[in-house]
Amino acid sequence: MSQPVVPRRDVLVLARPAADLRAISAALERMLLRPVLVTDIAGDGTLAIGLRASLRSAAFIVVVWDVTRLHRAVAFEAGFASGAGLPVVILDARRASNATASDLVIEAFLTGPRMHAKLDDSEALEQELRGNSIAG
Numbered sequence: 001m002s003q004p005v006v007p008r009r010d011v012l013v014l015a016r017p018a019a020d021l022r023a024i025s026a027a028l029e030r031m032l033l034r035p036v037l038v039t040d041i042a043g044d045g046t047l048a049i050g051l052r053a054s055l056r057s058a059a060f061i062v063v064v065w066d067v068t069r070l071h072r073a074v075a076f077e078a079g080f081a082s083g084a085g086l087p088v089v090i091l092d093a094r095r096a097s098n099a100t101a102s103d104l105v106i107e108a109f110l111t112g113p114r115m116h117a118k119l120d121d122s123e124a125l126e127q128e129l130r131g132n133s134i135a136g
Helices: 022-030 047-057 072-083 102-109 122-131
Strands: 010-014 034-037 058-065 088-092 114-116
Touching: 010 022, 010 047, 010 072, 022 034, 022 122, 047 058, 047 072, 058 072, 072 088, 088 122, 114 122
Parallel strands: 010 034, 010 058, 058 088, 088 114
Antiparallel strands: none
């Protein structure tokens, strides 16, 4: 008899180091999902190894974009995650006036859905996540 399939509950959250992720973590936890931050990833010395292990257990990826220019490390991590074939959701937490040439990069390389909410508004973040076809 085969083992029951256990749904993936981890969500890899990629964000710049100074981003405040308390609200999105709370929103994910209310949805019975476990946020996994890059700072939580254990590897044997390299980020790539830790990312690969985290990607195996992730249901989907959330890329947090909360400043005008997408942080280089986040762009690398998001590309790595996207290349692994997992669904990627972009949380665009910038003000509308902050659109830049980086938007073109995101549109070209990360074609997943975009969510729009303030990074400190846990209820709006949860609503966006639940309304998203990947997370909902």
